[in-house]
Amino acid sequence: MIKKRVLKKGKYVVTREGSIVINLSKRLCKSLKPLSKKIEIAGSIRRKVKTPVDIDIVLIPKAKQKIMDHLKTKGTYMQGRGKRITFKIQGVKVEIYYTDSKSWGAMLMTYTGPSGYNIGLRSLAKKRGLLLNQYGLFQNGKHIAGKTEKSIYTTLDKKYKSPELR
Incomplete structure (x- = not known):
């Protein structure tokens, strides 16, 4: 070892x-x-x-x-x-x-991290009246994105960032 x-x-x-x-x-x-x-x-x-x-x-x-x-x-x-x-x-x-296919991207993004980056995305979502967690992006309790990481970025009007740049 x-x-x-x-x-x-x-x-x-x-x-x-x-x-x-x-x-x-x-x-x-x-x-x-x-x-x-x-x-x-x-x-x-x-x-x-x-x-x-x-x-x-x-x-x-x-x-x-x-x-x-x-x-x-x-x-x-x-x-x-x-x-x-x-x-x-x-x-x-x-x-x-x-996870399931509906939350795949959100779960992958959350556990890829890093945590500071995830906190920033969650804060951005909150400022827009949304909730972002490991199960997806939600608006008034309705799941609106999370099947892919890119779907979350698109919904937040952000350019996708590859994991090694996060």
């Missing part, structure tokens, strides 16, 4: 080499693909951060229980709550977020 000292919030922490986490995320995603209608790696890996320390995956499941059963063979400390499963695999924290 290759580890690296990284400056994080003013302190040095020991982290795994980013390429190990990226490769692990790709293998995990590949193993979940047959159990998913749609799946994508999110978080810092999707933003192309050089040294990711965890794995975020967004998926539309074919059958949630089959995914849970599959993951029990892969990792340790599994915790499933609502639309999220958290566990560790080879010491790396993994979070898997479930």
